[in-house]
Amino acid sequence: xxxxxxxTIKKEFKEFVIGxxxxxxxxxxxxxxxxxxxxxxxxxxKEFGGLITGEAVLRNEVYLTIKKEANVKICxxxxxxxxxxxxxxxxxxxxxxxxxxxxxxxxxxxxEDAFIILKIxxxxxxxxxxxITSTIPVANWYEREIQDMFGxxxxxxxxxxxxxxxxxxxxxxxxxxxxxDIRTKPKRVKGEYVYRRVxxxxxxxxxxxPVHAGVIEPGHFRFSVAGEPILNxxxxxxxxxxxxxxxxxxxPFDKAVFLAxxxxxxxxxxxxxxxxxxxxxxxxxxxxxRAKYIRTILLEHERLYNHLGDIAGIATDVAFAFxxxxxxxxxxxxxxxxxxxxxxxxxxxxxxxxxxxxxIGDNKDKILLKLSTFQQEFRKLMELLMETPSVVxxxxxxxxxxxxxxxxxxxxxxxGRASGIDRDTRRDHPYAAYRELNFKVQAHKxxxxxxxTRVRADEVHESIAIIEQALWxxxxxxxxNEVKEIPDGFALGYTEAPRGETIYWxxxxxxxxxxxKVRDPSFCNWLAIxxxxxxxxxxxxxxxxxxxxxSYSGNDM
Amino acid sequence: xxxxxxxxxxxGIVTTGYPAVPDIAPPGFRGKPELSGDRCTYCGDCxxxxxxxxxxxEKVNGEEKLTLSYCGCIFxxxxxxxxxxxxxxxxxEYELASKTKDDLQTIIRRKT
Amino acid sequence: MTVENEIEIMGQRLNEKINNMFGRSLHIREVDxxxxxxxxxxxxxxxxxxxxxxxxxxHIVASPRHADMLLVTGPVTRNMxxxxxxxxxxxxxxxxxxxxxxxxxxxxIFGDTYASGGGxxxxxxxxxxxxxxxxxxxxxxxxLMVAMDKFEQKIRKTEVKA
Numbered sequence: 001x002x003x004x005x006x007x008t009i010k011k012e013f014k015e016f017v018i019g020x021x022x023x024x025x026x027x028x029x030x031x032x033x034x035x036x037x038x039x040x041x042x043x044x045x046k047e048f049g050g051l052i053t054g055e056a057v058l059r060n061e062v063y064l065t066i067k068k069e070a071n072v073k074i075c076x077x078x079x080x081x082x083x084x085x086x087x088x089x090x091x092x093x094x095x096x097x098x099x100x101x102x103x104x105x106x107x108x109x110x111x112e113d114a115f116i117i118l119k120i121x122x123x124x125x126x127x128x129x130x131x132i133t134s135t136i137p138v139a140n141w142y143e144r145e146i147q148d149m150f151g152x153x154x155x156x157x158x159x160x161x162x163x164x165x166x167x168x169x170x171x172x173x174x175x176x177x178x179x180x181d182i183r184t185k186p187k188r189v190k191g192e193y194v195y196r197r198v199x200x201x202x203x204x205x206x207x208x209x210p211v212h213a214g215v216i217e218p219g220h221f222r223f224s225v226a227g228e229p230i231l232n233x234x235x236x237x238x239x240x241x242x243x244x245x246x247x248x249x250x251x252p253f254d255k256a257v258f259l260a261x262x263x264x265x266x267x268x269x270x271x272x273x274x275x276x277x278x279x280x281x282x283x284x285x286x287x288x289x290r291a292k293y294i295r296t297i298l299l300e301h302e303r304l305y306n307h308l309g310d311i312a313g314i315a316t317d318v319a320f321a322f323x324x325x326x327x328x329x330x331x332x333x334x335x336x337x338x339x340x341x342x343x344x345x346x347x348x349x350x351x352x353x354x355x356x357x358x359x360i361g362d363n364k365d366k367i368l369l370k371l372s373t374f375q376q377e378f379r380k381l382m383e384l385l386m387e388t389p390s391v392v393x394x395x396x397x398x399x400x401x402x403x404x405x406x407x408x409x410x411x412x413x414x415x416g417r418a419s420g421i422d423r424d425t426r427r428d429h430p431y432a433a434y435r436e437l438n439f440k441v442q443a444h445k446x447x448x449x450x451x452x453t454r455v456r457a458d459e460v461h462e463s464i465a466i467i468e469q470a471l472w473x474x475x476x477x478x479x480x481n482e483v484k485e486i487p488d489g490f491a492l493g494y495t496e497a498p499r500g501e502t503i504y505w506x507x508x509x510x511x512x513x514x515x516x517k518v519r520d521p522s523f524c525n526w527l528a529i530x531x532x533x534x535x536x537x538x539x540x541x542x543x544x545x546x547x548x549x550x551s552y553s554g555n556d557m
Numbered sequence: 558x559x560x561x562x563x564x565x566x567x568x569g570i571v572t573t574g575y576p577a578v579p580d581i582a583p584p585g586f587r588g589k590p591e592l593s594g595d596r597c598t599y600c601g602d603c604x605x606x607x608x609x610x611x612x613x614x615e616k617v618n619g620e621e622k623l624t625l626s627y628c629g630c631i632f633x634x635x636x637x638x639x640x641x642x643x644x645x646x647x648x649x650e651y652e653l654a655s656k657t658k659d660d661l662q663t664i665i666r667r668k669t
Numbered sequence: 670m671t672v673e674n675e676i677e678i679m680g681q682r683l684n685e686k687i688n689n690m691f692g693r694s695l696h697i698r699e700v701d702x703x704x705x706x707x708x709x710x711x712x713x714x715x716x717x718x719x720x721x722x723x724x725x726x727x728h729i730v731a732s733p734r735h736a737d738m739l740l741v742t743g744p745v746t747r748n749m750x751x752x753x754x755x756x757x758x759x760x761x762x763x764x765x766x767x768x769x770x771x772x773x774x775x776x777x778i779f780g781d782t783y784a785s786g787g788g789x790x791x792x793x794x795x796x797x798x799x800x801x802x803x804x805x806x807x808x809x810x811x812x813l814m815v816a817m818d819k820f821e822q823k824i825r826k827t828e829v830k831a
Contacts, residue, residue, distance in 0.1 A: 166748050175783055182782045210752045213731035215712045217701045218749055239748045240703040243784035255608040258633050259778055265707025265803070309710070322561055328717035329571060335714065343585040345805065346707050349633045357638070358585070384560060553705045572721045573807075576814060580807050594829040609771065609778045627824070629775035629788075631802040653800045654812030655822050658790070661774075661798060664828045 037062060037114035040082055048074055059281060060114040060429075061492055068120045068129055075105055075118060076135045084109050084116065085410055085423070088503050089142035090517035091150045093178045095124055101152055103129060106492070106503070110428040115492055122152055131157040138410040141523065149176040149245075164238045164556075167191030175246050176515075182246050198224035198232045206538065210239045214542075217552035221541075228537040233530050237556055244557040248516035253279060253353055253486060256513060260504075261348050264520055264554030266309070269295075269302045270497030271504075271518070271554075272351040277431055278493030278506040279353050283486045289433075289475040291355035296433040297367075297470050298347050298356075299495065300463040305334040306498035306549070307414075307456040307463075308378075313546040314453055315385060318394040323385050330377055337370050355480030364471050371464050382457050395449040399532040399544030402447055411528045412521045413500020414455045415548050419447035425496035432495075437469050449547040486511065497521055499549055520554030582649040587632045589650040592625055594665040596644035599623060603636035603645055612636060622666040628658050694726030695817060698736035698760065702753045702789065703779075704743030707803040708770040712740065720806045727813060733757075738765040738816065741793075744772040744779045745786035757793045765816050768795045769809060771802045 041062055045052060051074065054065035066074050078084055084107040092102045100121040107116045122129055131154035133139045143154040144163035151174040154160070162169065168188040174180060203226050210218035218239040224232040244263055248256055260275035261268040273295050280287060287295075312327035335345045341363045342350050350356055360367075385391050401411060406419035416423060424441040426434045442458035444451040490507040500521030507515045525548055532544050573580060582588055599621045604612045611626045625636075625645075636645040655661050699712050715722045716729065730736050733756045745753060757766070768789040771777035781787030789795050799812035814820040 180783075184783050186783060210749065211698075211700055211733070211756050215699045215709055215729060217704070217706055217709060218752065239752070240701070240743065240746055241748055241784050242703055242744065242746055242779045243782045244779075246784075247779065247782060251608070254606070254635070255778075258608045258631060258635075262631075262705045262707070262778055262802075265705035266710050268707070309713075322565070325718050326564070326568075328714075329568075329719065332714060332717050332719045339586065339805075340583040341585075343583070343587045343634075344632075346710065346803065348707075348802070349587060357634075380564070384564070551706060552701075553703075571718050572724065573719055575720075575807050576810055576820065582805070589824075592829075609776070609780070611775075626775075627800045628798055629771050629777050630800060631771050631778055633802075651801065651805055651808045652811045652823050653804075653808065654815045655798050655800075655824050656796065656815065658774075658798060660822065660824050660826050661800065662826055664826075666828070666830055 037109050037112040037116065040078070040084070040109060040112075040116060043082075044074065044078065047077060054119075058489075059491070060112075061117060062114065063117045063119060065119045065121070068122060071103075071105070071118070071120050072130050072132050072135060075132050078107050078116065078118070079136050082109070086136055086138045087115075087410070087501065088505065088517065088519040089139055089146070090505060090515075090519075091146045091152055091176070092507065092515050093150065093176065096178065099124065101127065101150060103146065103152065104505070105132075106505070108429070110423060113429050127151055128153045128155050130155050133157050137408050138524070141527065148174070150174050151177065161193070164241050166238075167193045175243060180246075182243065182250050193236070195222055195236075196232065196234050200226065200231075202226045203231060219552050223533075223538060223541075225538060228539070229535055230533045230538060230541070233533050233541075235526060235530060237526065237552060240553045240556040242553075242557060245516060245518060248513050252512065256516070257352055258349070260518075261351075263518060263557055264497075264499075264522070264551040265346060266306055267302065267497040267499060267502070267520070267551065267554060269298045269347050269351065270495045270502050271520075273299060273432065274493040274495040274502050274504045275506070275516075276351050276353050276493070277495070278491045278504045279486060279508070280483070281491035281493065282489040282506065282508055283353075283483050285354055285481055285483050287355045287481055288478045290359075290361075290477045291479045291481075292433040293470045293474050294356045294360055294479060295351065296437065297360065297467050298342070298350055299432065300467045300470075301334070301338055301341075302347055303463045303498040304460060305331055305338065307460050308334060310456055310546060310549045311381075311385070311453060313549075314395065314449065314543060315391065317543040317546050318391050320385070320388060320391050323381065323388070323391065326377075326381050326384070330374060330381065333370070333374060337367065341367065352480065353486075354483040355478070357480070359479050361474055364474070368468065368471060371467060375461070375464050378457075378460060385453075392450070394540070394543060395453060395547075397446075398449045398540050399536055399547060400446070400448045401528055401532050403445070405531050406447065406528065409528050409531070410524045412524050413497070413549075414459065415452055415525055415528065416500065417441065417443045418451035418455045420445045423501070425494055425501045429494055433470060436473075437466055439466050449543055452547040499551060499554070500525065518557060520551060520557070522551040522555040525550055526555055582651055584649070586649050586651070587634050587647045589627060589653055590625060590630065590632070590634075590636055590645055590647050592623065592663055592665050593644045593646070594667070596642045597623060597665055598642055598644075599667065600641070602639045602641065606635045606639040608633060608635060616669070619669055620666055621669055622664060624662055624664045626658075626662045627653055628661040694728060695738055695813070696728050696730045696736045697738045697740050697813075698730055698733045698756070699740045699742070700733075700753060700756050702741050702743040702749045702773070703746035703785065704770060704772060708742035708773075711803045711806055711809060712742075712769075714806045715809060720810065722810070722813075725810075725813075733759040734761065736760050736764070738767060738813075739793075740767045740769055741789045741795075742769045742773050744776045745789055745792055747784050747786065750786060750792060753789075753792060765796045766793055767797045767799060767812060767816050769799045769801075769812070770804060771800055774798045774800055777802065 051070040220236040308331040315324035493504040503519040776787035779785040797816040
């Protein structure tokens with residue numbers, strides 16, 4: 001009976017099935033036939049009718065207000081029954097309007113291009129709610145983040161230590177509460193941060209960071225090792241926490257775009273586009289078709305140079321200097337092309353609310369020419385890398401993330417796709433011009449450094465194809481629609497950054513930003529590194545780190 | 558190995574001659590913003606548009622003074638975009654390194 | 670005098686200075702004090718075959734204890750403040766500090782908030798400021814040359830009366 005189901009699913013819903021079809025149950029199948037997100041909502045209503053206190057459907061976002069006590073049950077149901085990944089959790093301070101803090105759980109219904117957002121109200125008097133981390137491990141860092149920034153305590157959280165604030169942070173100060181002034185300089189107090197300990201004969205610790213030996217961002221890694229193999233890795237981040245989310249609430253919309261560009265420097269376009277899309281959704285503005293295409297081209301340009309940088313980094317870390325030099329040269333070519341086309345090597349200052357600031361149509365021939373020579377060179381580079389035994393030997397089976405762990409931790413982007421998670425925001429929630437362009441999502445299964453390198457290499461070719469298509473079918477017309485007034489409202493903005501799914505949730509009020517939650521892909525992927533390095537040797541850590549391509553700044557904000 | 562050698566020879570020398578050979582930034586490059594005292598009307602549009610807030614307008618002793626500091630400037634070009642009189646222009650100049658903060662500013666002023 | 674001659678003379682003068690101060694080369698430790706990683710992209714680019722910093726005897730070293738210069742990026746976040754000070758103290762004198770990028774110069778768009786310190790010079794003395802968001806690799810090379818007194822800085826305070 002079960003195999004029949006599997007066959008039907010395989011045949012009919014091939015493009016929809018995520019992960020192993022054998023795990024798909026009957027409910028899933030019936031839902032498949034009705035490709036409408038409301039079917040999900042109906043199922044929740046049927047199951048938990050009395051616990052839902054409010055509903056709102058806005059565009060492709062369904063907001064369900066549920067009773068505070070029911071959060072674990074309903075999240076669990078939605079997450080495990082329907083296979084909807086939990087893509088973000090964030091809190092808002094709405095004490096001014098209805099006296100409550102709110103915690104939002106955002107689930108992505110990839111097959112329906114929709115999001116279900118569960119909302120719970122939390123009273124100021126008892127700032128507590130039940131933690132969902134033990135049933136949905138993805139929630140771990142989100143809940144600790146909320147605890148630090150809002151002072152809402154997740155009860156039953158397995159690891160209630162500080163996440164963003166360090167041990168010298170004064171208790172009782174929560175930066176994202178509305179009564180906290182951004183200019184406050186809290187005094188430093190005495191405190192201690194306790195690391196997990198691994199005891200045993202011959203086990204010792206290697207602390208690394210925050211100032212590293214290479215040119216990378218600051219973060220602390222604590223390895224517990226016995227000889228060379230790593231027994232445990234604990235990461236401690238948030239050294240680069242710059243208070244970006246609070247800053248968003250204190251600057252006007254047009255400036256906020258530039259701030260979004262600077263959350264994770266090498267993912268500037270992805271962040272800026274995600275932010276602009278959220279605001280455009282709130283304002284109900286459709287950007288001109290030409291602007292959509294230009295954004296797509298910029299996003300793919302960004303992916304190209306990022307992937308090249310990662311491949312160069314992997315080549316450096318396996319001590320294949322020649323390959324690294326060649327890859328770095330190709331990356332530099334791309335950066336110079338970026339500078340020529342947009343005036344900024346990292347493609348900054350191109351996006352604005354309502355469209356783009358600069359037309360790139362005149363440079364079509366130059367881009368096409370550059371990319372075609374680039375592609376030839378890149379193909380040769382990859383042949384060289386993948387045929388050099390000293391490279392392949394180091395990257396095969398290194399830093400493996402198995403599919404089940406990747407799913408459990410919600411690993412996104414190329415790292416996720418290398419572990420068999422066939423998700424890509426460009427296809428699942430199309431934005432900009434991706435709906436009109438043809439491309440294939442590249443997925444591999446083995447989940448090691450090799451697979452991650454392969455996914456990136458394949459994506460480079462896809463990106464080139466996307467840019468070529470977009471340039472050939474670049475529509476005529478304006479590049480910007482004037483957005484005069486931005487009404488009160490809230491919306492999600494999302495893009496597939498080179499590192500993976502980037503999610504913004506923006507709420508506007510009275511012509512300014514009331515809350516802006518940013519979820520950088522690295523925020524999800526950092527947790528995976530603690531698993532990826534287990535049983536690997538210390539010298540392989542840099543390769544694993546590079547292959548996951550993690551941003552510290554995007555994570556810490 | 559042979560392949561590596563072959564590629565190595567084909568690549569040749571790629572290193573730039575900079576700084577011995579001057580390197581001019583491409584035409585659309587967003588470099589050092591320059592103020593034009595003749596065109597500026599001291600309206601303050603650029604002051605409110607500047608994301609890092611490095612442009613300031615002061616009125617002291619019957620004098621208006623517009624200061625632009627390159628220290629902290631993010632070269633976004635918003636000032637150029639909002640100026641109705643074309644008094645701010647981003648140039649291709651990028652060699653802005655300075656030993657003092659004081660040198661990193663440009664000031665225009667006029668009597669009111 | 671041709672440009673080449675001029676450069677040669679300048680080069681000699683610089684060599685003298687470097688020789689006096691640091692021997693023949695300059696060893697740099699890059700410290701990210703909370704940057705958005707764009708500056709790191711450009712610092713990495715400095716060691717690629719195109720810009721190849723090593724041709725000036727400039728190396729990026731692994732420890733501040735081997736360094737003559739700290740290249741600091743980012744606005745100095747609250748959480749990085751202590752690490753930056755420790756790194757500075759670990760660097761042997763004589764030492765130089767370069768503030769790279771707009772955030773390092775005065776906080777840039779992140780400004781001065783509960784989490785961001787608003788510029789490197791509030792915490793440690795800075796010898797050279799390299800504005801740019803991020804500065805092009807050429808601008809960084811120029812900045813390093815200015816720090817080493819190899820080149821004269823080009824920018825001067827301008828004041829125009831209309």
